Amino acid sequence: MMFVAFALFPIAATFGAEAYLIDLFRRIMIFAIAALALDLLVGYGALVSFGHAAFIGIGAYAVGILAASNVSDMIISLPLAIGAAALFAYLTGTICLRTRGVYFIMITLAFGQMAYFFAGSLAPYGGDDGLTLAMRSTLLGFAPFKHDLLFYYIVLGCLVGCYWLCRALVISRFGRVFRGARENPTRMAALGFDVFRYQLTAYTISGALGGLAGFLLANATDFVSPAYMSWHRSGELIVMIILGGIGNLNGAIVGTVAFLLLGEWLSDLTENWEMIFGPLLVVIILLARGGLLGLAAQMAAWYRRENILSVGDFIAAVGRYLRQLARRTIKSTLQTSRSRSRG
Amino acid sequence: MVEPVLRLEALHKSFGGLMVTRDVTVELAADELHAIIGPNGAGKTTLINQISGLIAPDSGRIVFGGRDVTALPAPERAALGLARSFQITSILPAFSVLENVALAVQARSGSSFRFFGRASSEEALNKPAMAALDEVGLADRADVIAGRLAHGEKRALELAIALAMEPKLLLLDEPMAGAGREESQRLITVLSRLKGRFPMLLVEHDMTAVFALADRISVLIYGQILTSGTPEEVRADPRVIAAYLGDEME
Amino acid sequence: MFTYLFIVQTLNGLQFGVLLFLIAAGLTLVFGVMNFINLAHGVQYMLGAYLAVMFYAMTGSMLLALVFALLASLAVGLFLEFVIFRHLYDRDHLDQVIATFGIILFLDQAVKYVWGAAPLSLPIPDMFSGSVVLMPGLIYPIWRLVIIGSGIAVALLLYVLVSRTRFGMLVRAGANNAPMVSALGVNIRRLFMIVFGFGTMLAGFAGIMIAPILSVQPGMGDTILILAFVVIVIGGIGSIRGTFIAALLIGLADTLGRSFAVDFLRLFMAPSPAQVVGPAIASMLIYLMMALVLYFRPTGLFPPKGR
Structure with missing residues (x-):
């Protein structure tokens, strides 16, 4: 399981003594929490929030502002970070959830942008430049985030906790209604469910988890800035979950790992890594339905179908596949002049 | 009167x-x-x-x-x-047949703001749901994904959902x-x-x-x-x- | 003095609105007719600007640069449609988002790779350089007026095209009910390709027109893309008229908000907080507007009928 890999990773890393890798994976796990929160909405409720970075930012700013006022105990800052994000989600959710589809995407973006510009106007707290965390959060005098490895495992604990929470939510009575609302809201209303209340609850929970991610992120980077809330971040979160495969909590984590790791690796390789990364995304989407997890499932099925046992089989099968692909492409090109109906 | x-x-x-x-x-x-x-x-x-x-x-x-x-x-x-069925079939196509009906049972039995516990293994929901499926002759199709049912079966499912609401x-x-x-x-x-x-x-x-x-x-x-x-x-x-x-x- | 400033800023707002319209028009058509979310629309605007710079450097003529850049924009758009987008029309919106996001990443970086990260500029054509006196004491750059004029011309052209021609009828029908259009035996693929190419060209045109007054740099398309989405959502997706009105609204609100928010707030509060709050409100203004519009009209101001 992925979590075991995460847990074992620092031990492997200590041999190479690569502190920055621990740092990288800690960041990956923090974003995975945010991605899980988003997948809860997108994957199970078809509520594509394009402003999810705002919740991370709010959580982070709660830590930053409190630290600037010399309050660093997480007994205070953690509930406040989560609570503030949840409150923002609740208030904006009451408005956003009146709309559907693309309009929902755009109105969540609107609120995300408002939060972004608001943070930029917080002159006492650095404005556009952001603010450096005066000190990391403490717990009743202890400083659990001071020790990198301990911090790493705390983040892992949070990730496991969030995963477990989301899983439980999805299969619970509540989750059943929430999933049903995506499938057929009219039917749900006829059954007697007030769909709005369920969606608002899920939206609030998702915002709260985003706040948690923000709390951790502020401590991990010792820094808070409006950039945490920019729409690029929100967009990246969406890309992460689609890349992994939506509607599957594992997909959110796989997608986050793949997105950040691939980005990191390619940017080490070449300065123009986006020129490789971009087309790679396109290719993955064109070839696979259901993101990387979907691709893996397709590959497994293909392995079985082609009965691949050796490297030779593999190459032969790839050859067959490419020939098929070429034939199909030529065919569809020839059909360009013919009309095609859409369902 | x-x-x-x-x-x-x-x-x-x-x-x-x-x-x-x-x-x-x-x-x-x-x-x-x-x-x-x-x-x-x-x-x-x-x-x-x-x-x-x-x-x-x-x-x-x-x-x-x-x-x-x-x-x-x-x-x-x-x-x-007040329960209704729809002229154009209105079911939850990605849910199983049983879940479609169990959701209707859930609607009338207590709060759905329960965040823990696996809903799909709650006997209190599944039993009445199975009973309703039995009445419309769909009991043996309980585990099928509703979207894959034949048209007439979907109509029957629609009826079972209405029944399960004990209207x-x-x-x-x-x-x-x-x-x-x-x-x-x-x-x-x-x-x-x-x-x-x-x-x-x-x-x-x-x-x-x-x-x-x-x-x-x-x-x-x-x-x-x-x-x-x-x-x-x-x-x-x-x-x-x-x-x-x-x-x-x- | 204030009146002059107000008029100038209103004109600037109009110019910005017109620019937004040029970009948003293509976006709303592509979205409305093909139900396709094209995030790469913004980089096509950027590419238009870069191509204009390049062709200008090669030919030394603004007119030739305009023509070549337009054609090249169109070619790039059609190429992308043919190779990638075509395979995404019947896919989930989210798949479209991620694939076109990939194209943004690629083109933003490719532009940096080819032309460098430093901002480039394009001179204003001699004919239109300088300013014109609109009123005694009120001068305004000619080129900005040219942008406003050409934008309104495009809007009129689009209006006639969409409301008066057979092609326009298909586009309108497609925005309401695409399966029906294909059931009528219309070659949907070709219709899509034309609409797409046209939209791309409009975005490219916007990029070319703005290049002389804005620095041409990587990423310039990303911010404007978001604004264009705001515009089409406020206007109602698929509606050219709604897009035009929303674009002007956003352009004016944003420009006027930025120039006058502080002064306006000073009427109610002390100067120093106004100095802080003003810019924040100004940046948020258009998003506030969008939230308000969607609160009262969840499908925008002019939703196409039948959706």
């Missing part, structure tokens, strides 16, 4: 300039199966939608179980025991729509078994079904009730014959 389960009082509804419901007054007694028939475009589905709360009438009152529900939104009417009134919007002859026959059998257990308001095109099932029939034409009566009375009414023959000649 006993208070009727449902009373529509002088309902009016128009879309733009088009009157789709015109002064409709209907009463539905307890245990009665009341059918509403009428040619295409007579406003039958619009009427059902007003009763179930999906659209609001322009004027008039809807009294359900002695309570004025005219201003109540659909979910709250459903919570009062005080069941609104059936063309339950036979699109079903084949055999499937219709099966649905008629199911419905006649259910008759008497709770009142039903049936909107249907299939005359065989209507005359086989209904205790009373109202004929709706151009949004207006032409006549109401027992099947025999309606069958003999010359205005009904004229309306139907006229419709067929067009």
